[in-house]
Amino acid sequence: MILNIIINYNLFFLLWQLGFEVRLLLKESREVIREVGLAILPITFFVVILQLFFLDLPLASLGRFLFGALLVSLGLFLFLQGVRVGLLAMGEMVGAEMLEKGNIVTILLITFVLGVAITIAEPGVQVLALNVDLVTGGELSNTLLVWVVGLSLGIFLAFAILRIFLGIRMGYILAIGYAVIIIFSFFTPANFVPIAFDAGGVTTGPMTVPFILSIGLGVTSVLPRRSEMGDTFGLMGLASLGPVLGIMLLGVLFN
Amino acid sequence: MILNQLWSITREISMALAPLVIFFLLFQVIYARRPWSFVRQVLTGTVLAAVGLIFFLFGVQVGFMPVAREMGAGLAALQRPFLLMGLGFLFGLLATIAEPAVWVLCGQVERASGGYIPEKLILVVLSLGVGVFVALGMGRVSFGWPLYFLLIPGYILAIILIFFSTPTFIAVAFDAGAVVTGPMIVTFVMSLVVGIAGAIEGRDPILDGFGLVALVALAPILSVMILGLFFERKERD
Numbered sequence: 001m002i003l004n005i006i007i008n009y010n011l012f013f014l015l016w017q018l019g020f021e022v023r024l025l026l027k028e029s030r031e032v033i034r035e036v037g038l039a040i041l042p043i044t045f046f047v048v049i050l051q052l053f054f055l056d057l058p059l060a061s062l063g064r065f066l067f068g069a070l071l072v073s074l075g076l077f078l079f080l081q082g083v084r085v086g087l088l089a090m091g092e093m094v095g096a097e098m099l100e101k102g103n104i105v106t107i108l109l110i111t112f113v114l115g116v117a118i119t120i121a122e123p124g125v126q127v128l129a130l131n132v133d134l135v136t137g138g139e140l141s142n143t144l145l146v147w148v149v150g151l152s153l154g155i156f157l158a159f160a161i162l163r164i165f166l167g168i169r170m171g172y173i174l175a176i177g178y179a180v181i182i183i184f185s186f187f188t189p190a191n192f193v194p195i196a197f198d199a200g201g202v203t204t205g206p207m208t209v210p211f212i213l214s215i216g217l218g219v220t221s222v223l224p225r226r227s228e229m230g231d232t233f234g235l236m237g238l239a240s241l242g243p244v245l246g247i248m249l250l251g252v253l254f255n
Numbered sequence: 256m257i258l259n260q261l262w263s264i265t266r267e268i269s270m271a272l273a274p275l276v277i278f279f280l281l282f283q284v285i286y287a288r289r290p291w292s293f294v295r296q297v298l299t300g301t302v303l304a305a306v307g308l309i310f311f312l313f314g315v316q317v318g319f320m321p322v323a324r325e326m327g328a329g330l331a332a333l334q335r336p337f338l339l340m341g342l343g344f345l346f347g348l349l350a351t352i353a354e355p356a357v358w359v360l361c362g363q364v365e366r367a368s369g370g371y372i373p374e375k376l377i378l379v380v381l382s383l384g385v386g387v388f389v390a391l392g393m394g395r396v397s398f399g400w401p402l403y404f405l406l407i408p409g410y411i412l413a414i415i416l417i418f419f420s421t422p423t424f425i426a427v428a429f430d431a432g433a434v435v436t437g438p439m440i441v442t443f444v445m446s447l448v449v450g451i452a453g454a455i456e457g458r459d460p461i462l463d464g465f466g467l468v469a470l471v472a473l474a475p476i477l478s479v480m481i482l483g484l485f486f487e488r489k490e491r492d
Contacts, residue, residue, distance in 0.1 A: 025303060038353040039437055041349075041353055042349035042350040042353050042440075043440075043443045046345075046443075047326070049342075050342070054329075054330070054338070055326060057325060061325055062322075064317070064318055065318055065322040067317070067318050068317060068318010068319045069314070069318060069319070071310050071313055071314025072319060072439065075308065075309065075310030075314055076307065078303050078307030079307030081300075082299075082300045082301065082302070082303030083300065084300070085300045086296055086297045087275075087301060087304060088300075089293065089297055089300070090275075090300075093282075093289060093297075094282060097282070097286045110282075114278065116274065117278055120274070121268075121272050121275060121304070121308070123311055123438040123442075126267075127442045128465075130312065130316060131449055131465075132465070134320070135449060135453075135460045135461055143267070143270075146271065170425055171422060174417055174425065174429060178413060178414050179414060181410065182407055185407075190462060191462055193466075194461070194463075197402065198445070198466060198467070198468040200469060200472065201436050201441070201468035201469045202468055204432070204434075205437070205438050206438060207304075209356075209434075234426035235430075236429065236430045237429025237433070238429075240432070
């Protein structure tokens with residue numbers, strides 16, 4: 001009896017202590033739940049259609065898929081919620097402080113470090129790396145791939161910020177970047193080309209996009225000249241060229 | 256076995272998030288000096304994100320990847336490439352419509368065009384665009400077309416379109432490429448195509464299995480710029 005009271009009391013005490021964290025976990029979570037639900041819907045639909053009409057997967061596989069889908073949904077919910085309550089606040093803080101204090105070199109340096117740090121934590125990048133690791137039998141390890149993608153995105157993000165300061169037109173740089181990628185692709189070992197292009201696609205996700213946009217908005221707000229809309233947007237497009245070139249370069253070095 | 260996987264993912268994610276935490280703490284100590292409640296909020300968010308990523312990747316590794324490969328093998332055994340392309344089209348279409356970030360983007364385009372391009376139209380064009388490109392990706396893996404055949408013309412078209420578009424549309428278009436490739440879609444589609452490529456005789460899972468995400472990212476870039484071109488001309492007339 002007394003023991004029970006102590007246990008209950010301690011549990012309550014703990015919960016009370018954790019109230020802050022729990023509130024954060026639930027803060028405006030309805031929208032995130034809807035988001036995750038909507039994302040899992042087409043996949044489930046696809047699998048059901050396939051199973052009903054075309055495939056005959058064993059029940060164990062379907063159960064496995066369901067288990068995976070549950071974990072993936074729960075994980076994505078926690079991840080998105082964590083990014084929203086914590087990591088975005090951090091992005092805004094860094095953006096604001098850096099512009100208040102820093103000169104252009106500091107800004108570029110911080111952008112680079114931040115670019116690397118957020119990319120290696122991006123779910124899409126991790127998934128690509130897992131798939132590549134699996135298919136190549138570990139020859140191209142996921143850790144190596146994740147870091148190459150992160151570093152090259154960091155470099156290009158800093159470059160994209162520099163472009164805003166120099167006021168070069170977005171369109172020209174994108175056109176040149178695409179042309180360089182096409183030319184590079186002919187010199188890259190063939191088995192690295194699809195992975196390289198995919199790397200450009202997966203770097204843009206729920207982690208990187210809000211971070212990069214908040215940095216971009218911060219930078220344009222302190223620009224001496226009047227900024228055009230093309231300044232803040234388009235950062236993502238330019239930054240994601242980095243990993244494509246990075247993986248192509250890795251391919252050249254690897255062979 | 257499964258616990259081993261869980262452990263290795265946990266280690267991997269801790270390592271992936273550590274730089275961000277270290278960066279934040281250094282920044283806080285050197286520059287920012289925000290109140291403790293702010294630090295606590297950021298750290299809580301980071302822990303949530305880390306736990307979420309671990310669940311997510313664990314689910315991908317034990318559920319999505321093996322089953323998608325099994326399904327890919329089953330689909331390859333059907334030997335009906337056009338069916339595969341049709342299903343791919345449908346999937347791309349549905350996945351785009353169901354992506355909330357896409358709706359936000361459509362609102363942006365409507366504003367960028369000064370209300371000239373209605374939100375619904377962009378949604379339709381984008382979804383059709385992504386559907387077509389997923390179908391092309393399925394066709395690629397079924398028929399064994401090299402990735403170049405699709406990507407290089409697409410990239411060249413994008414470069415040409417850049418010279419005919421306004422800066423605003425260029426910027427929105429290239430960001431749109433980022434929006435469509437959400438983590439869930441990427442995960443599922445990538446594992447499925449890797450599975451199909453691994454099961455068809457004569458296909459290389461590395462050469463033919465990857466590249467679909469790049470195609471899907473290209474679809475909105477092209478469709479938004481083409482749409483912008485079309486409407487700007489109309490506006491000028």
